[in-house]
Amino acid sequence: MVPFQNETHWVYKIAQLTRIGWFILHLLIVVLFLNPIPLAWLNMTLLFAAFLIPQWTNSSGRKNYPLLELFFSGLFLIVGCYLLGKYSSFLAIPSLCAGIYSRPGKERWLLWAGFTIVPFLAILAVGLNQLGMGVIDGLFFFGVGIAISKVLEAEKKTKVLLEENNRQNQLLEEYAKQIESITLLEERNRLARDLHDTVGHTFTSVIMGLDAVSFLMDASPQKAKEQVGRLRDVMRRSLEETRTYIHQISPNDDKEDLSSQLRKVANEFASHTKTEIIFKSNGAPVAISFQGAIALTRCLQEALTNAVRHGQANEIVVTLNQEVSQVILVIMDNGSGIKEEKFGFGLNGMKERLESLQGSLTIKSGNLVGTVVTCFFPVRVERMRGENLQDDQSIDCG
Template sequence: MYILRKSVVVFKYLFLVLVFVDIHHGFNKKISIMILLFLFSTVIMINDYVRNKILNKNSKYKYVSLVFTICGAAVLKYFVRGLGASGYIFFSLAELFGVKGKLLKIFFLIHGTSFFIVSILNIGIPNTIDKLSNVGMSIVSYFAVASIIYSIKMIQVEKEETKQLNEKLKLANIKLQEYSLRVEDLTISKERRRVAQELHDSLGHSLMALTMHLEFAKKVIDSKPDKVKVVLEKSEKIAKDSVNDLRKAVNALKEEREIEHLNEAIKNLIDNFEIAGGVKINFNEDMSMDNLDINIKNSIYKTIREALTNSIKHGKSTEININMIKSNEGINLIISNNGVGCDKIIKSNGLNGIENRIGLLNGRVSYFSGKNSGFSIEANIPI
């Protein structure tokens, strides 16, 4: 969408340049009129720049500026005959379709009226078949161009809505992961029944509501790209799985989950985080890791889980690499991403939790980052 907007701006100013050329070509023998038209065109150009770059989106002056552009373009079309002025008058339509409510009707009426008045003035009173035909062609061409611009605008809006939906689904998936982790990490004590009821009342209802919303979304966006549908189906599955996990937890909360098959657990974790191509996670599978001590496997799993959550939620990463290397000295775990990074690392509860878990195994953790250089976690665990 950004590229499309830039292209529209480029073509808009290109047509203004053509207006200057047409003014010079048509009025080079009438210097005073040529200078006035040059000045008037320059004022319109400055007005457009101020409206698009300086004025606030909801400023009333922005609407005044848009009206000035519409009327100014009509004046240019009347005095300056040529492709430049004829094309430039349509560019304000693109902005016009961004206005909502009654204002859209008012602006469209102003634009259409200006166009038709100038067309009739240029063609003359339609008292002959030729003139009447020219007026008719002018009307048809106006609505044809308006329809094309409106269609392009609606496609832009749909793409933006799809993008926002993807972002919401990503955040929803991360929250699901976080909620699932809370259930997974609960240590059972004397408050078992109270915690189970609390989880059922809050997490259970929230996840069920999310499932219903995603099912509804899946029904109404069949016309959207297939990728979005895949996202919805995957998110729906994650939500239902989380509800099933919750019911199991409520029925019988057990001790902290133990990771038996580390590689399989990590791949399942990755599958839940990979949404519609929004993030790519590379993982080098090593089956020998499944033979490690249960405490080491649990710590590795939780470290990867925390790193994935932070990479997507805070780092805005699109690619994450997970490397596990086993040697005689120990395990070397490196998790890196291509996110925004930071110049100064401020340790959150999640990073402190990683250090504490690895520290209990006599291991050590290092962090590497830089602005726009991603973020890396390296953990070394002796075996």
């Protein structure tokens, strides 16, 4: 057996210390009581062999330790009982240690049978009149050792599972970060294309319109003035759209919480459109993924735009409810409402964003009664990895 201080699990350390003390006790018994009898040197030799050989073998590999413990400790028990003339319970601790270090499989059950038979052989060496409770030493203590060994095996399996779980959590964490980076890149690319198309289309229209104005200035100054006014309106609308796109490129670059981000979007929309927007936030801030923040931000922007553009609303109430397991964003306006729920490009985009994150979008409206848009988003629980780490620290299987 290896030195006990090199063992990493306290069960193995206690087993080794108990075994060492057990052999020291029997060494004293041999010296004090068996030394005068014939062949005492043989018994002393067998005692040292029973102590040292299994221990030395276990220091290089535990595979054969239980078998060697059975052979040498059993031999010492049989010879010692024969020389002493009475039965001894020497095999108790060696059989316990052998059971603790035994490995699963058929070999374990054969060893158990061996530790059960050896005491009977010792009884036969001293006479059946010595038959008593001592004969169950091997049977009972090796069984206890097997039970302890099974507990240690289950503990090791649990540790392996926790380590694998933590490894998978780390992989998922890295994967989530990669997804966030890809999502951000795709979002910026999409907005860049939209911005390019919007600005390019507007500038082309304005340039063609200005070319027409240059011909109308001499022929029809009044029509030229009207054309300039229309071009001014086009440029004003294009400027507002460009500002919106620029704001959407990186709404989450700062480290604000979700409530602050959505409040900023609502306040900017209110200042641009002169619409009264009341923003309410309920619950403590929760950490959500980048994709979730992007989805809710886009949904709020689309809902506000629809409320003003299609519903002619002048008052909008935005309510953000943050809970441990979910986030619910409700946008309620006092506009003209819609006669029938019809998902266009914008609403379909909102719905697809939320559904891709296991969320949902619901719209309730009626003619002249306003519209209520509800965005549901489940919160990803981030505490699992920390709990697993705490569980992992509580297990020490060597």
